[in-house]
Structures are given as C-alpha cells and as structure tokens.
Ligand SMILES: *Cc1c(COP(=O)(O)O)cnc(C)c1O
C-alpha cells in the first residue's frame with residue numbers, strides 16, 4: 543500500500559476473546575461476521591473498548607450483524623447515484639466528495655460505507671487525475687470534501703501533493719476532511735501531516751466521534767494540535783442504539799468537544815447499512831434527545847440532527863420541530879416544552 547503509513551497489525555477474534563471483549567463461545571460466529579465485514583481496531587481503541595461498553599460496541603463484531611432486515615441497503619446514502627467519475631460524488635452543486643482511499647484505521651460496525659471500505663489502497667493515480675480534472679473544470683465547485691475510508695490514513699507526502707493541487711484551483715475556496723484518525727489513531731497527527739493540511743488556506747477538519755470515552759488523553763492532545771495549528775474543527779456523530787442514545791451520553795460528548803475547540807456539526811440518524819439494524823433508533827427517539835439537550839446546553843455545543851435520505855436525495859434536518867402553523871398565527875415550543883403564540887408582523 544504505497545503512500546500510506548503502515549497500518550497496525552489487525553487484531554483477530556482470538557485477541558478479542560483474550561481481552562474479554564468476546565466470549566469463547568462466540569468466537570466461531572464472530573469469525574464468520576468478520577468474513578462479511580472487516581474488523582480493525584487500533585491499540586488506543588482496543589484499550590478504550592476494554593474500559594467502555596459504549597466504545598466496544600462500535601468496534602467489536604457482534605452476531606447481530608448477520609441479521610439482515612428488509613430496510614437494509616447496500617448503498618444506503620446513494621454514493622453511486624451521483625458519481626461523475628470514479629471516486630467522486632457530486633450531489634450538491636457547490637461541493638463534491640473525493641473518496642481518496644477505502645482504508646480506515648478502524649472499521650466501525652455501523653459504517654454506512656461498510657460494503658466498500660477495506661484495505662484496497664488509495665484511489666489509483668489515473669482515477670485521482672480524472673477526479674482532479676473534473677474539479678478543475680467545474681467552477682461551481684466551491685468546496686472539496688476528502689473522505690474515504692479515512693483520508694488521514696494517507697501519508698503526509700501524498701496529502702501534501704493533493705492539497706497543493708487543490709490550492710491551485712482558485713474556485714476551490716474550502717477543503718474539508720472527514721476523519722476518525724485524530725480520535726482512533728492520534729499519533730498520526732504529526733507536524734508533517736499538519737503542515738500538509740495547511741497547504742490550502744482554508745482547510746476544515748470534521749472529526750467523527752460518537753462517545754466521550756473515545757476521547758483518550760492521546761486523542762485530546764491530537765485534537766489540540768490541530769486546533770493550535772489554526773485549523774477550524776467540527777465534529778460529526780452517529781446516533782447509535784446502545785452506544786450514545788441518551789441525552790446524558792451525548793451531553794458528555796458535546797461538552798468534551800466544545801472544550802477541545804470542536805464545534806459539534808451533525809448528529810446523523812443511523813443509515814440503513816446492511817447488518818447494522820441493531821444500532822438504529824427511531825426518529826422520535828432522536829428528536830426527544832435533541833429536545834432535552836436544547837433545554838440544558840449551550841447552543842454552541844448542539845449539532846444539527848440530520849437524515850441522509852436513502853437513495854442519494856441529500857441530508858436534511860429532522861427536528862425536533864419548534865414551530866407549527868395555526869391559520870395566520872404560529873405556535874412556538876420553548877426549550878421547556880411550553881407552547882407560545884407568535885404572530886408575524888403584517889406585510890404592507
Ligand atoms: C454529506 C454530503 C456532503 C456534505 O454535506 P454538508 O451538508 O455540506 O455537510 C456533500 N456531498 C455528499 C454526497 C454528501 O453525502
């Protein structure tokens with residue numbers, strides 16, 4: 543895998559049994575699960591899993607993954623529906639997603655790209671060239687979003703080359719990376735990597751994290767290095783049953799992120815990935831959690847709760863709703879759940 547830092551050796555199901563993260567009796571069925579859906583966790587997340595069920599459930603395979611439900615989809619967010627060239631998803635006019643690699647440092651059991659992630663190396667050079675050519679020739683693209691897989695498994699040298707190319711395109715005002723690396727493999731956030739990210743004048747980093755117990759001292763230090771370098775930081779979190787589906791758990795996470803200078807950006811309703819049904823909550827459950835948080839937390843710490851509409855139709859906020867219409871009048875719900883009348887001024 544040219545161009546990548548070496549990944550850590552993969553764990554086996556026997557390692558999980560040795561750690562007490564899986565029962566001996568489950569070893570055979572978990573081996574079967576990992577044939578369908580790759581397993582990888584870093585030493586940091588192996589240790590965090592041993593100390594926290596909320597972390598372990600995200601990374602340790604479970605027999606529930608063999609259960610397929612009628613609503614499960616192979617491409618739950620429709621990446622394939624909007625691919626002008628391989629490796630590029632262009633769904634919204636002003637921004638594209640560039641899938642620079644399919645590899646990750648960890649494979650999350652709920653991943654919405656679980657059918658495509660894996661250790662197949664980075665986007666081949668000719669496909670990367672074609673994708674960069676498309677971006678260069680499409681002035682409507684204001685923002686290039688690097689994702690994967692995880693873009694930060696690429697070497698600083700390769701990331702530098704990519705950032706330099708994007709910085710040459712005057713219409714690309716922003717480069718955004720979506721990554722789990724600062725949390726799950728914090729030692730990758732090196733001076734060389736940070737220098738590479740800063741080759742574009744406006745690089746935003748969106749950190750994927752789902753539970754405060756993932757934010758180990760090493761992860762916190764890595765996030766601080768990014769913030770100290772002046773990179774604006776956002777977070778994205780997936781709402782996951784049995785991991786973070788309570789207001790208290792998410793409050794701890796969002797408070798920890800704000801302290802780390804990371805603005806919670808999105809709380810994703812769990813996608814319809816195959817074999818991940820046991821992680822899904824209902825939308826009313828998610829709305830109730832968001833309503834509870836609105837009543838008790840700073841607005842700076844609150845993300846937008848969004849659904850990626852299956853089929854590639856886009857992401858939209860899904861509430862809760864604070865506003866209902868009653869004839870010419872509005873009813874607004876306050877953070878304590880009480881309703882109030884509100885009338886728009888007359889337009890003349
Ligand atoms: C999520 C997504 C984006 C980014 O959406 P934002 O709302 O700007 O964060 C862009 N393109 C595609 C295809 C996406 O799925």
Ligand code: SF4
Nearest residue numbers: 646649650653691722
């Ligand atoms: S790091 Fe992201 S892309 Fe990789 S398995 Fe986890 S959720 Fe999926």
